[in-house]
Amino acid sequence: MSSIVTRVRQKQIAQSIAKGKRLDGRSLTDYREIKLEQGTIERAEGSARVLLGKTEVLAGTKIETGQPFPDTPDEGVLTVNAELVPLASSTFEPGPPDENSIELARIVDRGIRESKAINLEKLCIEPGKNVFVVFVDVYVLNHDGNLIDASALAAVAALLNTKMPNYEIEEGQLKIKPGHTPLPIGKHPITVTCAKIDDRLIVDPWLEEEQVMDSRLSIAIDDEDNICALQKGGTGYFTPQQIMETAKIAKEKAGELREKLGW
């Protein structure tokens, strides 16, 4: 996934982290500057653009009607997809989604689904027959590390910005009426990723740090400080103590972001 970072650089990064400071001047638990803009794409039902340092992610939502899943006949459907667009990095290639983009989409999906961010029961039109299907498409526009947190943020922000069409049932036929209502959102999950480099934990790894990290742990936290989704990635390991430390950092960081965003 990564381009080659010289061993010298790797050593530099690790040495700097050992002193409690990162090469870009951040402390170990600082996020980069976060910019959030909603409603970027007028044609989409909802959209949001997130800048996390130089990492840039655009998320757009579309709403269609369709059939519910047989095991949840009275619930709407949520579909999350992620595209690692080739223009975002020299390491991204055109073609069908690879394991990295599928993993990214599924991490974002799990955060939204498990926290019950969308009240899917309110998206039911006719149980078992017709429901609203919400598509969230995450578009990575510039890759400078920590795509997970940026994508999760963009996806929730896009959902908060999503307009649902008004409708009525006339003689068994679905009719779309003019006007719209906001999508029923109950929770605002926030995903926090920590990377482990030389047995130290850092928040929001940027690209060079991701290239030298042993492993990462991404934790989604809901409005009540519960953990609602979690994913370890990378080829290293975590000790049980490091896992609990990461969970505590994630809880704290999610709280800070929540305050900043007003979620």
Add this chain to the structure above:
Amino acid sequence: MNQKPEKLIDKKGLRLDGRKPEDLRPIKVDVGVLSNADGSAYVEQGKNKILAAVYGPKELHPKHLSLPDRMVLRCRYHMAPFSVQERKSPAPSRREVELSKVIRESLEPAIFLEYYPRTGIDIFIEVLQADGGTRCASITAASLAIADAGIPMRDLVVGCAAGKVDDTVVLDLMDTEDKIGVADVPVALMPNLDVVTLLQMDGILTLEEFEKAVNLAMEGCKKIYALQKEALKTKYMTVKEVEE
């Protein structure tokens, strides 16, 4: 369709299949079950039936994928169409692609990859029957298959899940508990080094419940680890020397 049971844990504190919260399902482990593979293993955990095979170390194809300083690990987790209630399309689903990746990443820390530069191993995992917790049982099987192939390892990797059903933190969730329970926390452990190589979660847990679940899953891993070692010993104790 099957009806949702009201309660997953009865008044006596027993689960749907009569287990206590901290009980594992019955587990059967076999090593060296396939003659063509360099290493193989078969694991049954409850109704899960999982077969894992390892081919290699061998020259990689396509060659440009090989690395000058280490071996490349490739892993395919796949479910048979008949392994679940509704037929599953044999084409790899997004879930299978993700699980292949996290299983590979859970096994990689255990292998001395640098001993075999410019080579690769293929790990094939087939879920013949699924009953919840297949990724964990797959890791248990795959690490045995790697050991059976004679590839040097730092430790065996063993997988086990814990989670929350109703209000209780329980070990080794079966399918129904996984689907309608509150949360599921699959864990893979290298027990000798006491490090976690796979950790995922879905559902809602407080920080305290999460810690309890991770610890319970690690306890489960250690119990299965004993069975893994036993299975390896059993195979190599019964190998007879061939007289020339």
